[in-house]
Amino acid sequence: MVDIATRVYNHNWKIDPIVRSIIDTDFYKLLMCQSIFRNRPDTRVVFSLINRTTSIRLAELIDEGELREQLDHVRSLSLTRGESTWLRGNTFYGKRQMFRSDFMEWFEGLRLPPYHLEKRDGQFELTFEGAWPEVMLWEIPALAVLMELRSRAVLKTMGKFELQVLYARAMTRLWEKIERLRTIPDLKIADFGTRRRHSFLWQDWCVQAMQEGLGDAFIGTSNCRIAMRRDIEAIGTNAHELPMVLAALADSDEELARAPYDVLADWHEEHDGNLRIILPDTFGSEGFLRNAPDWLNKWTGMRIDSGDPAAGAEAAIRWWQDRGEDPRTKLVIFSDGLDVEKMFELHARFHGRVKVSFGWGTLLTNDFRGLAPGDALAPFSLVCKAVSANGRPTVKLSDNPNKAMGPADQVARYKRVFGVGAQQPLKVEV
Amino acid sequence: MVDIATRVYNHNWKIDPIVRSIIDTDFYKLLMCQSIFRNRPDTRVVFSLINRTTSIRLAELIDEGELREQLDHVRSLSLTRGESTWLRGNTFYGKRQMFRSDFMEWFEGLRLPPYHLEKRDGQFELTFEGAWPEVMLWEIPALAVLMELRSRAVLKTMGKFELQVLYARAMTRLWEKIERLRTIPDLKIADFGTRRRHSFLWQDWCVQAMQEGLGDAFIGTSNCRIAMRRDIEAIGTNAHELPMVLAALADSDEELARAPYDVLADWHEEHDGNLRIILPDTFGSEGFLRNAPDWLNKWTGMRIDSGDPAAGAEAAIRWWQDRGEDPRTKLVIFSDGLDVEKMFELHARFHGRVKVSFGWGTLLTNDFRGLAPGDALAPFSLVCKAVSANGRPTVKLSDNPNKAMGPADQVARYKRVFGVGAQQPLKVEV
Incomplete structure (x- = not known):
């Protein structure tokens, strides 16, 4: 009816x-x-x-x-x-x-x-x-x-059955990824795919497929509406915009150099536990960690969101070790351009050395690569x-450096202030 | 709501x-x-x-x-x-x-x-x-x-998303078959898959996918309910049960030998055009064609439903030629255990020599091979x-001979009466 x-x-x-x-x-x-x-x-x-x-x-x-x-x-x-x-x-x-x-x-x-x-x-x-x-x-x-x-x-531009098969293919692809991920012991993974999703309904489907397919290994979604609707954890801490805006407001190079830490001092006051996650890369992770105040040593973990993720995690481990912390008690959240193969590699390399967690974004909620004529549904940046x-x-x-933004003179100034040297350019996929 | x-x-x-x-x-x-x-x-x-x-x-x-x-x-x-x-x-x-x-x-x-x-x-x-x-x-x-x-x-036994992915895979598989079939010039194909279908809803989906994907190359379905519901042609002529029952009723070997032709004489009186399709294999095609009365020469075509299909079509072509008919005006309907590869082969071999048509059954409406654990949804015979x-x-x-049925003594009698010699056994897939 x-x-x-x-x-x-x-x-x-x-x-x-x-x-x-x-x-x-x-x-x-x-x-x-x-x-x-x-x-x-x-x-x-x-x-x-x-x-x-x-x-x-x-x-x-x-x-x-x-x-x-x-x-x-x-x-x-x-x-x-x-x-x-x-x-x-x-x-x-x-x-x-x-x-x-x-x-x-x-x-x-x-x-x-x-x-x-x-x-x-x-x-x-x-x-x-x-x-x-x-x-x-x-x-x-x-x-x-x-x-x-x-x-x-x-x-x-697509017919009714072309559409159904398009989604059938996308569903099959995601499910095969989930079946592979299921074999990773102690997997912890969250949906970080709101911003680049193919569509709302598709993200909602992906989240439900992760729930059924991964069980407790799926720790939640960054999307509040879907977390509420599906009765699961809402996930996320902080992002680049905080240090970016604070840095722009700085009246001197000294203030600029301090800005990324001032941001985290505010955060430190407001939050504890798993919300104390360092995002070190806004103005280069190397300088950020080198100059970080001691109270940051005790933070729960670090999110690796640009550059080579394995290199980033190795740097984090060395930094914790140098500062007398046991990396095995620390959480590393990988969140940049992840797909299944990369998660396998990173898990194999870091499992047991740190607590590993994944924030899976675009290639969770928008992997329509190769599924439409002319690859017209491939995700983009x-x-x-x-x-x-x-x-x-x-x-x-x-x-x-391919993710850098801002006027050239200011980029040069920031590089000087934060002591950023040569960086390895990596292709920005998604 | x-x-x-x-x-x-x-x-x-x-x-x-x-x-x-x-x-x-x-x-x-x-x-x-x-x-x-x-x-x-x-x-x-x-x-x-x-x-x-x-x-x-x-x-x-x-x-x-x-x-x-x-x-x-x-x-x-x-x-x-x-x-x-x-x-x-x-x-x-x-x-x-x-x-x-x-x-x-x-x-x-x-x-x-x-x-x-x-x-x-x-x-x-x-x-x-x-x-x-x-x-x-x-x-x-x-x-x-x-x-x-x-x-x-x-x-x-399957979860909600497992189910959705199961159908996603089956849909994708069928659609890829349809995309390949679309490249066959002058394709004529019908759904013959009611009897071995995975389910009613799935057959109905398959028919609609064929409609959208193949357009006019899809000539209809054998299923009356679906033909009515989807407003397409209902397809089919006659089957083995007519000669089987008539043969069983025969009171002598002479009557038995005549039974397959008596059946078609009734049919000849009732139907014309594309409904006059010879199904020669009930008691062996070779003998059937050898002894066929002349009025069968004029029938529209032949359905090849067992044995090696290429050999069956070659025999049909030779038979028409021997009887002074132009095979290019005749219709050959292949309907036994078809899948895409076999249709490509048969089309390549017979296109232009006869009018070729396919009645696609089990591997249209029930190709769930490999899609469930233990291959538990594979079609069967x-x-x-x-x-x-x-x-x-x-x-x-x-x-x-692997499709033969009946009591051994009667099988021997029929073989004698219809002059059936050695036959090549072929695996019955579906």
């Missing part, structure tokens, strides 16, 4: 919304948002979309009107009562009331600020400007909207980053 | 029926049924289930109670008004009113006769006894019920055949 009411209700949708919840975003954005809301509420930032895969001409694939409708829809969203209850009442990382009342009250009233959209040279220039705690929440929905509109542009703070440009160096 | 009425209505199902329509059967059964209803309505026959794959112990896999429920459900079915309208009003093989009024009136009142079921040595002994036009309609639903109960027995007529045993020789 067709449910007539449902069909008639669906007639009212002007669009099929890509983002249907303000917490369809990464958990660490909310943690960072709360921190920024307390410590830097008045900082003005600009976030900007950057398509690192310039061969994909998004503005030729995606209709500007449809993009505006989706972005306008995101602006119409606000925290629902159920979502608020979940954020207030749930246990995150073993802790109750992770989100303070003042933050929750502000978040309940929040609508995302306006966006600015232009087309240039086949790409969209999409920027968000305003108070940091508001603007930063655009990052994930903006990426998810662009990624899924690109998917839809390709999918709408789209980011949405803070590009300025209080009018000053931000800089990211990372451990891979 | 959940449709509450649907859910509540579904509570009432005692079983999930496998066969939901009395025309969920092969079109040729109805054509033959009409012919038998006119010419031999009072013949008493026994049909019996024969599992040629004895390694699959059906009675250990399938609960007898569930089997009885499904068979009882088949007995509760009768022709619906819509189905009757379709059979009466539709065009089959370009002809209106293929089914005569007296037959339709009888069919509208029909319920399938009782069955007899016992377990022996891990197998089911399932037999149907009664008037030929009624009993013969059990063949396809009985096979479909057994095949699908076996699938369900395996599937119920189950048939339901007339084993006696008016108390006398039936015999089938076919062009493959």
